[in-house]
Amino acid sequence: MTNQEQLKKEILEKVKEYYELVHKPAQKQKFIEGKSRVNYAGRVFDDNEMINLVDSALEFWLTYGKYSKEFEKKLADFLGIRFVLTVNSGSSANLLAFFALTSPLLKDRQIKRGDEVITVSAGFPTTVAPIVQYGAVPVFVDMELETFNIDVNQIEKAITSKTKAIMIAHTLGNPFNIEKVKEICDKYNLWLIEDNCDALGSKYKGKYTGTWGDIGTSSFYPPHHITMGEGGAVYTDNPLLKRILLSMRDWGRDCWCESGVDNTCGHRFTQKFGKLPLGYDHKYVYSHFGFNLKITDMQAAIGVAQLEKLPEFIKKRQENWQMLYDGLKDINEFILVKPQKDSEISWFGFLITLKDNVNFSRNDIVKYLEDNNIQTRNLFAGNMIRHPMFESLKKGVDYKVIGELKNTDKIMNDSFWVGVYPGMSEKAIQYIIIKIKEFIYKYV
Numbered sequence: 001m002t003n004q005e006q007l008k009k010e011i012l013e014k015v016k017e018y019y020e021l022v023h024k025p026a027q028k029q030k031f032i033e034g035k036s037r038v039n040y041a042g043r044v045f046d047d048n049e050m051i052n053l054v055d056s057a058l059e060f061w062l063t064y065g066k067y068s069k070e071f072e073k074k075l076a077d078f079l080g081i082r083f084v085l086t087v088n089s090g091s092s093a094n095l096l097a098f099f100a101l102t103s104p105l106l107k108d109r110q111i112k113r114g115d116e117v118i119t120v121s122a123g124f125p126t127t128v129a130p131i132v133q134y135g136a137v138p139v140f141v142d143m144e145l146e147t148f149n150i151d152v153n154q155i156e157k158a159i160t161s162k163t164k165a166i167m168i169a170h171t172l173g174n175p176f177n178i179e180k181v182k183e184i185c186d187k188y189n190l191w192l193i194e195d196n197c198d199a200l201g202s203k204y205k206g207k208y209t210g211t212w213g214d215i216g217t218s219s220f221y222p223p224h225h226i227t228m229g230e231g232g233a234v235y236t237d238n239p240l241l242k243r244i245l246l247s248m249r250d251w252g253r254d255c256w257c258e259s260g261v262d263n264t265c266g267h268r269f270t271q272k273f274g275k276l277p278l279g280y281d282h283k284y285v286y287s288h289f290g291f292n293l294k295i296t297d298m299q300a301a302i303g304v305a306q307l308e309k310l311p312e313f314i315k316k317r318q319e320n321w322q323m324l325y326d327g328l329k330d331i332n333e334f335i336l337v338k339p340q341k342d343s344e345i346s347w348f349g350f351l352i353t354l355k356d357n358v359n360f361s362r363n364d365i366v367k368y369l370e371d372n373n374i375q376t377r378n379l380f381a382g383n384m385i386r387h388p389m390f391e392s393l394k395k396g397v398d399y400k401v402i403g404e405l406k407n408t409d410k411i412m413n414d415s416f417w418v419g420v421y422p423g424m425s426e427k428a429i430q431y432i433i434i435k436i437k438e439f440i441y442k443y444v
Contacts, residue, residue: 008058015054019047031427038428040349040375040419041223044313045306052301064259065297071304075218075233078307081211083242084235085249086300087293090197090219091126093232094167096249096293097193097215098130100234101165103244103288109164109191111136116162116400118190120150122408123169124380125389127195131167132398139163139400140385143407146338148351148379148415149176151407155184158402163188169195171379172417173317173348175204175340178212185213193217197232200225201314201346214238215245220299223421225313225346226306228299244288252290255283259294313422314346320420320429321347327433331440333358349417351379352436353410360443362414368439374418374432382412 001009024046029036056067068086076084087093101111111117113135119128121140131138139158144151148171155166166185170176178194185192196202196210197219203209210216215238218224220231234245246256254273257264262283269279276285329336335353339345354362366376381387383405385395393399418432 008055011058012051012054015050016047019050023050027423031425031431033427033431033434034373036373036428038374038419038424038432039421040377040417041421042423043222043227044309044421044423045227045302048305048308049302052305053298056298056301059297061297063296064294065300067297067300067304068295069258071300071307072233074304074307076235078310079208079211079216079235081208081216081235082237083239083245084233085242085245086295086303087232087234087249088295088299089230090217090221090224090232091129092291092293093197093217093219093234094126094193094195095130095133096245096291097217097234098165098167099134099248099291100215100241100244101191101193102134103248105240105244105287109189111164111191114162115164116158116160118155118158118163118166119168120408121384121401121405122148122379122382122411123171123195123384124197125384125387127167127169128384132393136164137162137397137399139402140405140408141402142405143171143411145335145353145407145410147171147174147176147340148337148353148411149174149340150181152177152180152184154402155181158400159184159188159190163190165191165193167193167195169197170199170202170209172337172351173199173202173346174337175199175202175209175343175345177340178204178209182212191215197224198348199346201310203344204340205342210235211237215241220303220306225317225348226303226310228295228303228306231295231299231303247288248290249293250290251292252286252288253283254285254287257283316422317347317420318345320422320424321345321350323426323429324350324418324420324433327430328352328436331437333440333444347420349377350420351415351417354414358443360439362416364443365436365439366416369418369432369435372435374435376416376418379411379415379417382415383408386412 072084141154192213194213194216218233220228337351
């Protein structure tokens with residue numbers, strides 16, 4: 001063993017020792033009712049993530065490297081899909097997924113400014129933002145109050161000659177009716193982007209969500225199913241879309257060489273592109289107006305260790321969700337989410353909606369839970385078109401709405417959710433149940 005190998009070994013052993021001394025005791029702290037904070041989400045990790053992170057730091061490659069390639073391959077293997085590209089966030093994943101569909105390489109299926117994309121208004125803004133940012137027109141369809149996903153019976157009412165795609169999320173891990181949505185996409189030749197950021201590990205009819213459509217997206221922000229701190233991914237089975245995604249992720253360049261590698265194609269100085277002179281350096285030929293959305297290799301190093309834990313995380317999320325459901329299903333004042341038929345769900349959270357005409361508000365129960373150290377969240381934007389960002393847009397021109405979005409407004413006013421993440425103990429789950437029932441008994 002060389003001196004540097006010995007030193008590296010000692011450093012990594014010290015990292016493990018540091019984890020055991022500092023982080024492990026913090027993660028093993030006992031839950032104390034009323035004193036311990038019940039967060040809706042959090043990081044779950046051990047010494048393996050820290051060792052990988054430090055190993056990557058010692059290598060000091062920094063940008064896309066060996067850990068990035070390993071993560072992409074392992075996530076592709078897990079999902080059963082051909083191509084995975086890492087990006088710096090789930091929001092960037094949605095940005096990249098949508099903008100890929102604006103590529104001229106798609107010819108008559110290219111999304112152009114003014115074209116329409118069907119989506120929902122109850123969700124996270126970055127599912128919709130790329131559509132608006134490009135100059136396409138989001139067309140909002142209502143939700144249904146069982147699975148709290150898109151009302152598939154309303155989709156065809158939204159389709160016009162300008163409709164090019166459907167871009168929607170699986171709400172808090174619960175798959176939307178993929179079979180019906182795919183049927184509509186096939187009938188009208190529409191692209192399907194699955195925002196899978198809250199559903200990594202969910203299955204519909206035995207196949208992972210995110211792999212049914214043309215492009216799927218994931219987020220690795222700390223609350224999500226696995227984390228890199230920041231980070232995300234796009235994935236597809238379509239070789240042309242993969243080529244476009246790679247180009248747009250990496251500045252819009254035409255070259256597909258990895259970072260630090262030259263002349264992969266063997267024709268770096270022999271090709272003709274556009275109006276450029278013959279033999280112009282292929283590394284500096286740009287076929288798209290792109291971005292730089294890559295992650296660092298240090299982030300990917302954490303992700304590699306997290307992927308090993310994903311099956312265990314999914315199982316724990318399912319157990320925590322079921323425990324909450326069993327404890328709260330008899331409360332008459334609540335509408336609890338109904339799992340999508342034919343699904344195995346990797347839940348992101350436990351959604352609760354107040355029935356009409358109850359004698360308390362969503363804010364009443366949320367404040368009670370927060371006052372008792374239980375963290376809560378609304379279903380993100382609730383209804384996006386009610387937010388200030390839409391005040392500068394003209395309805396019917398910059399965006400369209402199908403119907404009244406009655407259920408979306410119901411979600412905005414009456415829905416909230418609590419966590420089910422793997423770091424939650426059974427005692428914490430039972431504490432949530434106790435405090436919710438305590439509130440109900442107080443008001444009923």
